[in-house]
Amino acid sequence: MQDDPIRVIDEQLLSDDHAPLKKVTFEQRRSDGAWQRQEREVYANAGGAAVLLFDRARRTVLLTRQFRMGAHLAGQDGFVIEAPAGMLDGTGPEQRVRAESCEETGYRAKQVRKVLAFMPNPSALTEIVHCFLGEYERGDKVAAGGGKAEEGEDIEVLEIDAGEAFAMARDGRIVDAKTIILLQRLQQEM
Ligand SMILES: Nc1nc2c(ncn2[C@@H]2O[C@H](COP(=O)(O)OP(=O)(O)O[C@H]3O[C@H](CO)[C@@H](O)[C@H](O)[C@@H]3O)[C@@H](O)[C@H]2O)c(=O)[nH]1
Numbered sequence: 001m002q003d004d005p006i007r008v009i010d011e012q013l014l015s016d017d018h019a020p021l022k023k024v025t026f027e028q029r030r031s032d033g034a035w036q037r038q039e040r041e042v043y044a045n046a047g048g049a050a051v052l053l054f055d056r057a058r059r060t061v062l063l064t065r066q067f068r069m070g071a072h073l074a075g076q077d078g079f080v081i082e083a084p085a086g087m088l089d090g091t092g093p094e095q096r097v098r099a100e101s102c103e104e105t106g107y108r109a110k111q112v113r114k115v116l117a118f119m120p121n122p123s124a125l126t127e128i129v130h131c132f133l134g135e136y137e138r139g140d141k142v143a144a145g146g147g148k149a150e151e152g153e154d155i156e157v158l159e160i161d162a163g164e165a166f167a168m169a170r171d172g173r174i175v176d177a178k179t180i181i182l183l184q185r186l187q188q189e190m
């Protein structure tokens with residue numbers, strides 16, 4: 001495209017284990033018309049989907065707590081509180097959150113609805129996370145939850161008062177972006 005302000009010059013594959021990490025050399029036409037060459041490293045990780053489940057009668061939400069190496073390397077203990085979520089790898093977002101809800105928390109979601117999608121880091125990651133709100137009640141527990149041990153998952157299920165979860169997203173006890181976004185959205189809708 002003649003008017004395209006971006007020209008990709010080269011893509012170098014730096015590593016390709018769990019997902020490809022690329023160094024992309026490109027030129028950008030600046031607002032003054034001059035072309036400027038730059039390099040950026042981008043991790044082409046899979047998209048994901050997350051769901052916040054709410055029990056309207058008891059005013060509770062279902063969250064998970066699991067070890068995350070990124071948080072650990074950032075200097076925290078690495079145990080992160082999150083809404084149930086998974087990577088898409090071939091399945092659609094709604095199917096993924098229904099499956100992850102059962103695998104991670106043991107609860108079957110009654111109904112789920114997509115509220116938004118966001119990119120956690122549009123500079124360095126290709127990842128898009130599709131976010132859903134849903135409802136559950138006590139009788140919807142159909143499995144033990146806890147995640148897949150053979151994949152290294154050892155997930156603690158937290159069923160907590162929604163007001164307490166909103167406070168945790170405000171005061172820093174919850175740092176995960178998708179979880180903060182979903183809690184704020186649920187709070188807005190209540
Ligand atoms: N070998 C290997 N396996 C990995 C790696 N990263 C993930 N996995 C495997 O992939 C599984 C991913 O579990 P899911 O429940 O599908 O995904 P998730 O990690 O919960 O992803 C969700 O949260 C992430 C963190 O916020 C989001 O980035 C992602 O989009 C999604 O919402 C893990 O259990 C693990 O077995 C890796 O670097 N190496």
Ligand SMILES: [Mg+2]
Nearest residue numbers: 084085086100
């Ligand atoms: Mg998960």
